[in-house]
Amino acid sequence: MAAVGITARGVAMTFRTRGQTNTVLESLDIRIAPSSFVSLLGPSGCGKSTLLKILGGIMKPSAGEVRIGDESAQDAVRNREIGLVLQRPALLPWKTARQNAAHLRMLAKGDKKASLAAADEALELVGLAHAADKLPHELSGGMAQRVSIARALAMDPSILLMDEPFGALDAITRDAMNESLAQIWAATGKTIVFVTHSISEAVFLSDVVHVMSANPGRIVESIEVDVPFPRTEASFELPEFVAYSNRLREWLHPSERKAA
Numbered sequence: 001m002a003a004v005g006i007t008a009r010g011v012a013m014t015f016r017t018r019g020q021t022n023t024v025l026e027s028l029d030i031r032i033a034p035s036s037f038v039s040l041l042g043p044s045g046c047g048k049s050t051l052l053k054i055l056g057g058i059m060k061p062s063a064g065e066v067r068i069g070d071e072s073a074q075d076a077v078r079n080r081e082i083g084l085v086l087q088r089p090a091l092l093p094w095k096t097a098r099q100n101a102a103h104l105r106m107l108a109k110g111d112k113k114a115s116l117a118a119a120d121e122a123l124e125l126v127g128l129a130h131a132a133d134k135l136p137h138e139l140s141g142g143m144a145q146r147v148s149i150a151r152a153l154a155m156d157p158s159i160l161l162m163d164e165p166f167g168a169l170d171a172i173t174r175d176a177m178n179e180s181l182a183q184i185w186a187a188t189g190k191t192i193v194f195v196t197h198s199i200s201e202a203v204f205l206s207d208v209v210h211v212m213s214a215n216p217g218r219i220v221e222s223i224e225v226d227v228p229f230p231r232t233e234a235s236f237e238l239p240e241f242v243a244y245s246n247r248l249r250e251w252l253h254p255s256e257r258k259a260a
């Protein structure tokens with residue numbers, strides 16, 4: 001499917017639990033361009049996952065409006081335009097990598113042959129064609145997460161939502177996954193919305209980083225990352241990369257800014 005953008009206006013989210021109201025997001029506006037890579041960066045509990053679900057039409061906000069392309073968020077979900085990758089890959093243990101990658105598409109469309117073909121193509125894209133017949137327990141954490149990305153890609157969504165997809169991986173695997181994801185993004189031109197705690201991950205991957213603050217969650221700064229693509233290990237050394245990282249660090253750790 002062609003990549004589309006997301007526009008959210010006046011989004012608010014209030015949870016009511018056991019008589020308590022908790023306003024998690026308040027009057028939040030965001031515009032995400034088609035085919036862009038956008039990160040949501042902020043402290044734990046500031047509402048990143050909540051915002052991601054709202055942007056993807058998976059959760060209905062208490063107030064405000066979300067448009068995905070020229071559709072309502074609900075229609076986009078109904079038309080299966082949203083791909084989801086979470087921190088844990090949640091693979092079916094009795095299915096091979098290939099069957100797992102085909103699974104959601106098969107459920108949605110019931111076309112076994114086309115689903116397996118889409119799974120093969122997606123596994124190729126995530127660099128796992130060689131492991132297509134392995135079972136989940138035979139895969140490393142990074143490989144399992146690649147399968148979960150392939151599962152989302154096999155649906156050919158217009159938008160890929162990723163919630164700390166590499167948060168459970170070791171640093172070396174994480175770096176490799178980031179390079180792969182950058183290549184996948186370049187190859188597919190999908191619109192990707194990516195939640196992370198990691199400043200360097202956000203700068204490495206993104207066109208735009210939206211920094212969120214907590215209580216209530218708002219976007220306090222949106223930074224366009226003007227570091228040339230394709231980005232590689234060498235990008236980390238560029239003075240502008242360091243400058244963006246420092247600027248983001250100041251937003252996330254204001255006490256360090258005061259101390260400096």
Ligand SMILES: Nc1ncnc2c1ncn2[C@@H]1O[C@H](COP(=O)(O)OP(=O)(O)OP(=O)(O)O)[C@@H](O)[C@H]1O
Pocket residue numbers: 015016017022024042043044045046047048049050051
């Ligand atoms: N379904 C829910 N019902 C009640 N409260 C919720 C619900 N989902 C989230 N919250 C609350 O909303 C706040 C933000 O949660 P959210 O998961 O969006 O944060 P986050 O920024 O993704 O955090 P983390 O970085 O730890 O994943 C938290 O205070 C959480 O307790």
Ligand SMILES: [Mg+2]
Pocket residue numbers: 048049050163
């Ligand atoms: Mg979260």
